[in-house]
Amino acid sequence: METRTFYPDLGTDLVRRMTEGKGEKYFVLTLGCQQNEADSERIRGMAEAMGYSAAKEPEEASLIVVNTCAIRRHAELKALSIVGRFKAIKTARPETVIGICGCMAAEPHMVEHIKKNFHFVTFTLEPNRLFRLPELVAAALLESRRSFVLGEDDGRIAEGLPICRTSDHRAYVSIMYGCNNFCSYCIVPYVRGRERSRESAAVIEECRALIASGVKEITLLGQNVNSYRADMSFASLISRIAELEGDFLIRFMTSHPKDVSDELIEAMKKYKGKIAPSFHLPLQAGSDRILKNMNRTYTTAHYLSIVEKLRAAVPDIVLTTDIIVAFPGETEEDFLGTIKIIEKVEYDMIFSFIFSPREGTKAAKMENTITDEEKSDRMARLLAMQKEIALKKNLPYVDRVERVLVDDEAREGAGNFIGRTAGGKLVRFTDKKRRIGEFIYVKITKATPFDLFGEALNGNSNETIKNETRI
Numbered sequence: 178m179e180t181r182t183f184y185p186d187l188g189t190d191l192v193r194r195m196t197e198g199k200g201e202k203y204f205v206l207t208l209g210c211q212q213n214e215a216d217s218e219r220i221r222g223m224a225e226a227m228g229y230s231a232a233k234e235p236e237e238a239s240l241i242v243v244n245t246c247a248i249r250r251h252a253e254l255k256a257l258s259i260v261g262r263f264k265a266i267k268t269a270r271p272e273t274v275i276g277i278c279g280c281m282a283a284e285p286h287m288v289e290h291i292k293k294n295f296h297f298v299t300f301t302l303e304p305n306r307l308f309r310l311p312e313l314v315a316a317a318l319l320e321s322r323r324s325f326v327l328g329e330d331d332g333r334i335a336e337g338l339p340i341c342r343t344s345d346h347r348a349y350v351s352i353m354y355g356c357n358n359f360c361s362y363c364i365v366p367y368v369r370g371r372e373r374s375r376e377s378a379a380v381i382e383e384c385r386a387l388i389a390s391g392v393k394e395i396t397l398l399g400q401n402v403n404s405y406r407a408d409m410s411f412a413s414l415i416s417r418i419a420e421l422e423g424d425f426l427i428r429f430m431t432s433h434p435k436d437v438s439d440e441l442i443e444a445m446k447k448y449k450g451k452i453a454p455s456f457h458l459p460l461q462a463g464s465d466r467i468l469k470n471m472n473r474t475y476t477t478a479h480y481l482s483i484v485e486k487l488r489a490a491v492p493d494i495v496l497t498t499d500i501i502v503a504f505p506g507e508t509e510e511d512f513l514g515t516i517k518i519i520e521k522v523e524y525d526m527i528f529s530f531i532f533s534p535r536e537g538t539k540a541a542k543m544e545n546t547i548t549d550e551e552k553s554d555r556m557a558r559l560l561a562m563q564k565e566i567a568l569k570k571n572l573p574y575v576d577r578v579e580r581v582l583v584d585d586e587a588r589e590g591a592g593n594f595i596g597r598t599a600g601g602k603l604v605r606f607t608d609k610k611r612r613i614g615e616f617i618y619v620k621i622t623k624a625t626p627f628d629l630f631g632e633a634l635n636g637n638s639n640e641t642i643k644n645e646t647r648i
């Protein structure tokens with residue numbers, strides 16, 4: 178796929194001339210998934226290139242951007258309610274530029290709604306045209322123009338946008354955008370367009386530079402990373418990144434079961450220590466009939482065969498999944514099929530949602546006769562079962578020593594920290610030193626279904642481990 182460098186552009190210089198010396202600030206609010214978080218880092222990068230600096234509160238900002246999510250109706254309502262609160266800021270300071278980006282800004286009916294009913298919103302900008310942000314800000318400042326950028330996606334990728342990252346030790350690297358799968362419930366192919374992959378050289382160079390700058394964990398992002406297609410496969414790409422010099426961990430998400438290759442599983446085995454022993458493998462439903470109606474194009478048997486291969490290659494792998502409860506037509510028997518797979522696989526964590534129809538998708542037109550009581554009951558049963566399984570999976574960690582990347586201080590205050598194991602489990606622990614962004618060793622002392630608790634071991638991690646039992 179051809180890529181094109183769109184940046185720097187005219188808008189940036191124009192805006193910078195207007196913001197110079199004025200102490201203008203920006204505020205970016207991110208809703209939704211990691212892809213949005215990665216996009217927000219670019220929005221912040223472009224805002225800083227335009228001369229804005231970060232505001233702590235939206236009230237201080239003269240550029241406010243809400244990066245929205247459209248995955249469920251609830252997410253859209255939440256975004257609209259948040260945007261609504263910014264009306265008071267615009268009334269008090271009419272020169273404030275308020276923009277909406279993200280998946281909601283790619284839905285024609287939503288853009289129309291915002292245009293008509295949210296007069297204080299300056300622009301909407303579909304995610305695939307993010308590079309046009311400076312131009313829209315310039316149009317607003319110079320001509321008081323409202324802009325609505327929709328339906329312009331030409332399938333190309335804008336390389337080289339400035340990035341203002343939120344963490345010094347963890348980084349997202351987008352490797353592909355869009356999705357070709359058209360699962361019947363999903364809005365993504367409509368709002369993020371068809372699949373397109375970044376060139377491998379650009380991805381590898383970005384990872385190399387991040388590692389050189391001290392980043393310890395890189396998450397490769399894509400709607401379906403396993404269908405990465407550039408001059409190499411995803412398995413080859415992740416292997417090349419794993420071969421880079423340095424002490425770092427690679428994660429990736431999300432994967433479609435139909436595209437998980439043996440080559441990738443082999444790479445996870447070969448580069449264990451560099452590629453995190455974790456896999457998010459969305460099941461969505463444990464009934465072949467429902468999977469067919471979802472257009473997921475795999476069967477439960479195929480799904481289970483991948484789990485088997487993953488466990489054989491990486492025995493301590495942490496497995497997580499997504500489940501949609503009460504998809505149209507889901508019978509009690511279908512639901513029990515889902516429960517059966519959950520029991521069999523024993524996921525470390527499940528992200529479960531009650532089906533939410535998305536306008537424009539096939540599933541939104543399917544008849545759904547499941548009552549609200551049935552939906553809630555199924556969800557409650559699933560959560561109760563998963564809570565038991567998650568505790569069962571976490572208890573064996575007690576008394577182990579785990580290598581943990583320290584993420585941040587915990588809310589509990591001095592001496593309390595949070596971090597993640599290589600498998601991605603959240604660990605809350607105490608430490609005498611503040612070692613944010615370092616790999617350290619933590620002795621696990623307690624486990625609950627959702628978290629591990631422990632105490633940091635002192636001293637250099639490699640020396641410490643010689644005296645401890647590492648599992």
Ligand code: SF4
Binds near residue numbers: 356360363400401433
């Ligand atoms: S694979 Fe399916 S669920 Fe995932 S983004 Fe693509 S269409 Fe949506």
